[in-house]
Structures are given as structure tokens and as C-alpha cells.
Amino acid sequence: MSSSVTAFVLGYTGETGKALLKQLSGDNYFSNIVLIGRRQVDLGDLQIADDGRFTQRVIDFDEVEKYADDFKGCDVGFCCMGTTRGKGGAAHFVKVDRDYVVNSAKVAKDAGCSHFQVVTAYGADKNSSILYNKTKGEVEEQLKNINFQRLSIFQPALLLGKREESRPLETFFKVISFPFTKLFPTLGSVHFDVLARAMIYNTKQQTSEKVEVIDNRKIHELSKLAK
Numbered sequence: 414m415s416s417s418v419t420a421f422v423l424g425y426t427g428e429t430g431k432a433l434l435k436q437l438s439g440d441n442y443f444s445n446i447v448l449i450g451r452r453q454v455d456l457g458d459l460q461i462a463d464d465g466r467f468t469q470r471v472i473d474f475d476e477v478e479k480y481a482d483d484f485k486g487c488d489v490g491f492c493c494m495g496t497t498r499g500k501g502g503a504a505h506f507v508k509v510d511r512d513y514v515v516n517s518a519k520v521a522k523d524a525g526c527s528h529f530q531v532v533t534a535y536g537a538d539k540n541s542s543i544l545y546n547k548t549k550g551e552v553e554e555q556l557k558n559i560n561f562q563r564l565s566i567f568q569p570a571l572l573l574g575k576r577e578e579s580r581p582l583e584t585f586f587k588v589i590s591f592p593f594t595k596l597f598p599t600l601g602s603v604h605f606d607v608l609a610r611a612m613i614y615n616t617k618q619q620t621s622e623k624v625e626v627i628d629n630r631k632i633h634e635l636s637k638l639a640k
Contacts, residue, residue, distance in 0.1 A: 420616075421447040421487040421526075423517055424494030426454060428574055429532055432609040433491060434461050440613060449483055449517075474513040477520050484517075484524035489616055492517070492531040503544055511548050515555045527562040530612055535570040535629055557624055565615055567608065570629040574605040603629055607636040614639035 420437070424430045425448050437446055438461040448454075448469045456463045472480040484490075494517075496509040518529055531552070536543075539550035553566055611632045627635070 416442050417444045418442060418489060418616075419445040419447065419487050420489040420491060421449050421484060421521070423449055423490070423492045423514070425450060425459065427493055427495060428605050429572065429608055430491075430493040431459055432574070432605040433493060433612060434459050436606070436609050436613055438462060438464065438467075442613075442617060443489075445486075447483070447487055449480075474509075474517065477513070477516050481520050481524050484521045484526065487521065487524070487526050488528065490518070490521050490526045490529045491612060492529065495532070498544065506544070507548050511552050511555070514552055515559075518556055518559055518561075522559050522561055528565070528616065529556065529559075529561045529563075530565040530567065530615065531556060532567045532569065532608070532612075535568050537568060553626075560623075562623070563620070564624045565612075566624070566626045567612060567632060568626060568628050569603045569608050569632060571602040572605060572608070573602050601629070603632050608632055610639045611635035 420443050422430060422433060422437075425434055434446075434448075437443055444466065446467050448467060449472060450469070451471065451474060453469055453471055456467060461467070470480070470483040472483055492514055494509065494514050496506055498506040500506075501509075514531065518531075521529065533549040533553055534545070536546045537549035537553055538546050539554050541547040541550060556564055556566070611627070611634075614635050615627065
């Protein structure tokens with residue numbers, strides 16, 4: 414299935430982003446895929462073949478409004494951007510996971526993007542006392558106010574799959590939740606590949622909803638439909 418849909422991807426060097434790129438590379442629905450990031454990377458390192466559809470654009474997310482032209486011509490935006498508190502502290506985490514995402518979305522909307530898809534998290538709540546959940550909840554609320562023609566919010570539970578970077582707390586939760594995720598695989602966890610497949614499939618579906626919140630169970634459902 415081919416079309417003239419152009420998409421951009423934010424956060425494509427993370428595990429969800431890399432899973433998304435591998436599946437996009439094998440899907441001719443997208444005629445052009447723009448990778449917007451803070452540094453140039455080798456597509457081979459992302460395990461995707463350069464078939465001429467991928468374009469890399471390097472920007473400074475602290476001044477993203479200066480890079481509006483890099484978002485122009487994109488119909489769909491995939492946002493898998495995120496970091497951890499441990500990598501730069503609480504302030505850095507909020508800047509990347511909330512401010513970079515929201516500010517990039519504003520620029521994308523003004524540049525003509527009609528459908529924005531973002532990965533937040535199960536438990537996202539702007540009123541939470543937990544920084545992670547609170548930040549993800551604030552992202553969701555601020556994105557809703559941008560008024561995209563269509564906004565898709567994915568709320569995965571525990572993400573499964575091999576990570577290149579070490580996340581001790583996440584590893585701890587994977588170990589203690591292993592029996593639960595085995596018994597109830599659609600409730601408490603989701604693999605990076607399943608999430609990526611669901612995001613791509615969702616892009617191709619028609620809906621009358623301007624804002625859709627896609628929880629962990631729905632992510633699994635969409636991924637199965639994609640197969």
C-alpha cells in the first residue's frame with residue numbers, strides 16, 4: 414500500500430523510536446520520513462536501509478521555533494522523545510519529556526502537521542505527586558491545547574525489549590512484575606515492537622475523535638489488527 418503521506422519522527426534513537434523506524438522502513442504507506450534530532454546518525458546504526466525516503470534534519474530543541482521549515486510538508490508526527498531523571502536530574506527530565514515535546518508539537522502544528530502521535534505512559538496524571546507521572550500528564554494536557562486536527566496519545570505500561578542504556582529502576586520492575594506480565598500480557602506490559610506497530614496502524618485508520626487516548630490493552634489490539 415503506497416501513498417503520499419509524509420511523517421516526521423522525534424526521539425528516533427531511543428528503543429521505541431528505533432523499533433518504529435524499522436517498521437516504517439518496510440511500510441510503503443509513507444512516501445517520506447523526516448528524522449528530526451539533535452545530531453546526525455548513521456542509518457545503519459538504526460538497523461534501517463536507506464531507501465531514499467529518509468531525511469535527517471539536525472535542530473536545537475532549545476530553540477525549536479527557529480527550525481519551523483524542518484517540519485514543513487509533514488502530515489503526521491511521531492513523538493517517542495524522552496530521557497530519564499538519572500541522566501540529567503529532575504529539571505533536565507522535565508525539559509526533555511515535557512518542554513521539548515510540547516514546543517516541537519507547536520512548531521509542527523503551525524507548519525501544517527495535522528496528526529500528532531505521542532508516547533506518554535500508563536499512569537500519566539498532571540496532578541500526581543510522582544514527577545514522572547506528573548510530567549507525562551502535563552504533556553498530555555498541553556498537547557490537547559494545541560488543537561491538532563487529530564491527537565493520538567499512547568499510554569504504554571511497562572515497556573519490554575532490550576535497551577542499549579541501563580535503567581536500573583525499570584529493570585527492577587521488570588523482574589518483580591515478570592509473573593504478572595506472563596499471566597496478563599496485555600495489561601501490564603508491551604514490547605517496543607508492538608507499540609511501534611500499533612502507532613503505524615493507527616495512522617492509517619479514520620476516526621471522528623480529535624483526541625484519542627490509547628491505553629496498553631488498546632495498543633495490543635491495534636498491533637494485532639496490523640498483522
